[in-house]
Amino acid sequence: MNKRSGIESKKRILDVAMRVFSEHGYEKASMRAIAKASGISIGGLYIYFKNKEDLYLTLIKSRLDDLAEKTKETLKDTKDPAEAINTFISTHLNYAKRHKELILIQGREHGFAFGIDMKKKFFKSQRSLMEDIIRKGIRMGIFGKCNVKESAKIIINVMRGFVLSIVVESEALFSPEECSKLILHGLLRRNNR
Amino acid sequence: MNKRSGIESKKRILDVAMRVFSEHGYEKASMRAIAKASGISIGGLYIYFKNKEDLYLTLIKSRLDDLAEKTKETLKDTKDPAEAINTFISTHLNYAKRHKELILIQGREHGFAFGIDMKKKFFKSQRSLMEDIIRKGIRMGIFGKCNVKESAKIIINVMRGFVLSIVVESEALFSPEECSKLILHGLLRRNNR
Amino acid sequence: MNKRSGIESKKRILDVAMRVFSEHGYEKASMRAIAKASGISIGGLYIYFKNKEDLYLTLIKSRLDDLAEKTKETLKDTKDPAEAINTFISTHLNYAKRHKELILIQGREHGFAFGIDMKKKFFKSQRSLMEDIIRKGIRMGIFGKCNVKESAKIIINVMRGFVLSIVVESEALFSPEECSKLILHGLLRRNNR
Amino acid sequence: MNKRSGIESKKRILDVAMRVFSEHGYEKASMRAIAKASGISIGGLYIYFKNKEDLYLTLIKSRLDDLAEKTKETLKDTKDPAEAINTFISTHLNYAKRHKELILIQGREHGFAFGIDMKKKFFKSQRSLMEDIIRKGIRMGIFGKCNVKESAKIIINVMRGFVLSIVVESEALFSPEECSKLILHGLLRRNNR
DNA sequence: TATGAATGAGGGTTCATTCAT
DNA sequence: CATGAATGAACCCTCATTCAT
Numbered sequence A, B, C, D: 001m002n003k004r005s006g007i008e009s010k011k012r013i014l015d016v017a018m019r020v021f022s023e024h025g026y027e028k029a030s031m032r033a034i035a036k037a038s039g040i041s042i043g044g045l046y047i048y049f050k051n052k053e054d055l056y057l058t059l060i061k062s063r064l065d066d067l068a069e070k071t072k073e074t075l076k077d078t079k080d081p082a083e084a085i086n087t088f089i090s091t092h093l094n095y096a097k098r099h100k101e102l103i104l105i106q107g108r109e110h111g112f113a114f115g116i117d118m119k120k121k122f123f124k125s126q127r128s129l130m131e132d133i134i135r136k137g138i139r140m141g142i143f144g145k146c147n148v149k150e151s152a153k154i155i156i157n158v159m160r161g162f163v164l165s166i167v168v169e170s171e172a173l174f175s176p177e178e179c180s181k182l183i184l185h186g187l188l189r190r191n192n193r
Numbered sequence E: 001t002a003t004g005a006a007t008g009a010g011g012g013t014t015c016a017t018t019c020a021t
Numbered sequence F: 001c002a003t004g005a006a007t008g009a010a011c012c013c014t015c016a017t018t019c020a021t
Helices: A006-028 A033-036 A042-048 A052-075 A080-097 A100-106 A116-137 A150-167 A176-185 B006-028 B031-038 B041-049 B051-077 B081-098 B102-108 B116-141 B148-168 B176-187 C005-027 C030-039 C042-048 C051-073 C082-097 C100-106 C116-139 C148-168 C175-185 D006-028 D032-037 D042-048 D052-074 D081-098 D102-105 D117-140 D149-170 D175-187
Strands: none
Touching: A006 A042, A006 A052, A006 B006, A033 A042, A052 A080, A052 A116, A080 A150, A080 A176, A116 A150, A150 A176, A150 B148, A176 B148, A176 C175, B006 B031, B006 B041, B006 B051, B031 B041, B031 C042, B041 C051, B051 B081, B051 B116, B051 C051, B081 B116, B102 C116, B148 B176, B176 C175, C005 C051, C005 D006, C005 D042, C030 C042, C042 D102, C051 C082, C051 C116, C082 C116, C082 C148, C082 C175, C116 C148, C148 C175, C148 D149, C148 D175, C175 D149, D006 D032, D006 D042, D006 D052, D032 D042, D052 D081, D052 D117, D052 D149, D081 D117, D081 D149, D081 D175, D117 D149
16 A cells, blocks of 8 residues: 555565564464565565565575674674684674574474575585684684684584574573683683693 | 274374474474374374374473483493583484484474473473583582583583584584584693693 | 173263263264263264264153153143143243253254154144143133144243253243243233223 | 455355355354355355354344344334234244244354354343333233233243244244234133123 | 455364274 | 274365466
8 A cells, every 4th residue: 555665665574574484483474474564465475575485585595694794794803713703602692682583594394405505505604704713713823723624513503502592491591701711711621820 | 994002003103203293394294194104094193192282292202301311321420520521412412413303302383382391391401410510520620610500501502503403504513522622622722731 | 891781881871971962062072072971982882872863862862752751741630721731831841941951952953854853743742732731721611712723832832942041041031930821811911800 | 266346255155154054053064065155265264254153153143133123123113012012023933934044043052152142132132122012011001910021031932932943843833923812812711701 | 566355275183983802 | 792993084274375456
């Protein structure tokens, strides 16, 4: 009814869809509900998005791109690898806390490979970012020798676990500071007196 | 009209359901499909399980109980905290790899709080197990001082992330050894030669 | 499990079924529920009754026969037609109040002609009983001239309406005395000074 | 994919539903059957009615409102209470004969209180209409003294019984004239010559 | 562009009835 | 006689998607 620019409508739909998807999960979120909450007709949805999956994927992609962008941005002028780890972790954790919906990314509701390539690509790039940091740390003599690839994977996975715990048990949320500390120093006591 | 013992049928259903749920996710897994794959009629399913949710929850609970049992068992005669960490991690990671379906546990499908109490309870108990290990390590002077609770949370979350990566990007799987190493030693170089 | 005589079991089933049918209606009453409440296996039900319909019909018939018997009994030595009307009405109304389940008789849940012949037969016989009373009253000069058949029908229908109101709106229940009075005297004022 | 106006479709569904419900009863009437007979898809039914119950209730309400309206209309300019009784009875009986489906109103299907409030309200209002008539008759000295409320109840119940007999045994139908006569004059002979 | 009525496959679930034990 | 696991058709309802307007 309201005359809106196409772009505006599309953005509006995406915003609403994020909310609806994160509230009900992919399967239970209905196009009808998204349409209604967007103030757009059902048919209207299909003007902007090929189908439900397309809408969902577009959504996820935009969020993932956003986080990737943010990460790169923040890391840009961090020289110290230890601090970079710190920054990386807190950026991710805070982003996750702010956009709980991201959990959806991981949701395993639909059969395999549902926008999975996109997600893989995202995680891969984040992993390689982390690898760079670690490698640099080792090169600079700040970090001990270790399997760079494996370590990067592990750290990325901590973040992934964090996202999950937002949903499953909020009391499991941990602080970015403690996380950095553990990742950097480990549990074992440093016997340097 | 095959006559099978009730127990046999129930077990058969649970096995098949695990497969179907993990293949399609909760929402997309249909009772029809489970029935067919079980070689049991649709109505037959409802003899053993009140409804779909009941079937799902029973499933998850058995797996969770199993892992909890296994963990406790393995940890029983481990004296060294560092080794305990090691054992804990490899037990979980290997279990997850063997029972990829466990991912379901984490799925954020259907509205909130869907068997979530059960899951919370499980994670809480695992967390407290981990806390005990860390506390013991500190008391013995093997681990450095740290926020026990936070550290436990983080370690548990690494495991959680691992489970997820099984689905999302198998190349992100990491080795239990490297994981223990990172958790124990941290990234920073030990400056005691 | 318990060894019971067949007759005893059959009676037990009928009693329970009456309760269950009247609580849930024919369609919603399940054989399973009747079996459970009877303490008899599902299969057991089918030993005594061909099927659900058979069970229902047997039930209704027994109640109807019971009421018919009771009516005849009570009327046997009533000489005065006016008193007979009185007796007839209060017998029916009280029976209905005591056995609310009778409503089922009228329940129109299933397609036409579901034990309808039996019901017709019952009402026909009650009607002819009433006709006899009225005819006798006219013959004796106590009742005024009227269409006997029509009047009988109407009176029977008052009873039928009463049964219904038990379910639909209990506040519509009326007293047998007032009913007899209306039927006998009518609304118009008697201008015999 | 026939495009019909919403109102047209809704009306069409209601008409068909009335037929189907009255033919099979609420429980046995299936949405599929109603859809098919309406020339509308199953899903289409749910555009206009929230669910089966809603469809049923809407149906009943419209009929009840219709009859209530008709009654009031007809009674409006009837001055003589005796004639009013006459009118009231024949209006109801004729309406019932024309719309046999009204029986549904009374059906005791599904658990208690299923649109029962609506029905109660209807009957209550009809009852109070009848009470007014009777009271007026007494005041005018045309009717004898009697318990107004009870009498009204009884008369309403005659009508109710009539509706039922349409289904159970059509030969029990009686004429409005005879009914009015009985209600007005009673069975007893008037002893004023 | 935009609408929303219409579709229809498919979902979870129930239940009368059968039959091997 | 008695049991109750098993069957499968049928029920109500949802929802992504289409298309005449």
